[in-house]
Amino acid sequence: MSISSRFAVGIHILTLIELNKEGVSSSEFLSSSVNTNPAVIRKLMGMLKKSGLIEVRPGIAGAKLTKELSDITLFDVYMAVNVVQEKELFSIHDSPNPDCPVGRNIQNTIEPLFISAQIAMEKVLRNVTLEDVVKDIATKENIC
Amino acid sequence: MSISSRFAVGIHILTLIELNKEGVSSSEFLSSSVNTNPAVIRKLMGMLKKSGLIEVRPGIAGAKLTKELSDITLFDVYMAVNVVQEKELFSIHDSPNPDCPVGRNIQNTIEPLFISAQIAMEKVLRNVTLEDVVKDIATKENIC
DNA sequence: ATTACATGTAATTAAAATAGTTACATGTAA
DNA sequence: TTACATGTAACTATTTTAATTACATGTAAT
Numbered sequence A, B: 001m002s003i004s005s006r007f008a009v010g011i012h013i014l015t016l017i018e019l020n021k022e023g024v025s026s027s028e029f030l031s032s033s034v035n036t037n038p039a040v041i042r043k044l045m046g047m048l049k050k051s052g053l054i055e056v057r058p059g060i061a062g063a064k065l066t067k068e069l070s071d072i073t074l075f076d077v078y079m080a081v082n083v084v085q086e087k088e089l090f091s092i093h094d095s096p097n098p099d100c101p102v103g104r105n106i107q108n109t110i111e112p113l114f115i116s117a118q119i120a121m122e123k124v125l126r127n128v129t130l131e132d133v134v135k136d137i138a139t140k141e142n143i144c
Numbered sequence C: 001a002t003t004a005c006a007t008g009t010a011a012t013t014a015a016a017a018t019a020g021t022t023a024c025a026t027g028t029a030a
Numbered sequence D: 001t002t003a004c005a006t007g008t009a010a011c012t013a014t015t016t017t018a019a020t021t022a023c024a025t026g027t028a029a030t
Helices: A006-019 A027-034 A038-050 A074-080 A106-126 A130-140 B006-019 B027-034 B038-050 B074-080 B106-126 B130-140
Strands: A054-057 A060-065 B054-057 B060-065
Touching: A006 A027, A006 A038, A006 A060, A006 A074, A006 A130, A006 B106, A027 A038, A038 A054, A038 A060, A038 A074, A074 A106, A074 A130, A106 B006, A106 B106, A106 B130, A130 B106, B006 B027, B006 B038, B006 B060, B006 B074, B006 B130, B027 B038, B038 B054, B038 B060, B038 B074, B074 B106, B074 B130
Parallel strands: none
Antiparallel strands: A054 A060, B054 B060
């Protein structure tokens, strides 16, 4: 199964907040770009806020980034929106048969392998910042 | 969400077929080590067979590996059991707003980033063989 | 203070995937 | 023909996602 699109939407939101920094990025504004329900966006805003990526206040319209674009990696967003738990990209069947040499060892043998695969994937996310994303969009729009 | 445990179970099955190569690895035998239903194992056996990793025949008890252990990577198993589709480890929201500069570009901008993260993860799987798994279990069992 | 409007959040829903279970058709060998 | 294995379909419960509705809470302007 695929990793939730919350991650892609989180990147979308943060990118748009940046490009709209002269304006007001309310949940309604953001939702109309993502093409979803404002409540979905507000839930994501809550997660991004909890992770310290944006500043939002009840009653006050609009979200602002709390850091420079170049200081926010895709990994930060990935962690913020909670799409994959630490060490749990892959799931391992529980309760294999302890009376079998394979059954009683398979979990311990496989786990570190799965973890390194997950870490390799996350390393790529750590090496991309939202600045890269915004620049790429700017290029595609012939803004620069 | 996590990647299906079919992957871990697939590794378990293949490892056990190898370590039990003197005996008969029927779906019932395998299921008792995995601790699940024989029909679940048979479905996985079908997938592993379709990918050419094992040989199984209707009516004849037991599965056999078709290759050397060192010629089967975790990536082969991962592909066989169909847990993640190509380029689809991460899902991207569809139909963002084309009237917004971010909406109309975000998918194309994000996709290659997601793909490289997926490939990095898969590269780790390509570099581990079932021989590594079996050796690790042997070590833990003090077999060698 | 009241109004208008935003965020915060809970409850509900439909769709999709997982993992297990049962049942039975099909295939093979003794 | 019998015994037993694989192949496969149908059904279930559980979980997650994503969308939706509704409303409480918070803020600012009139």
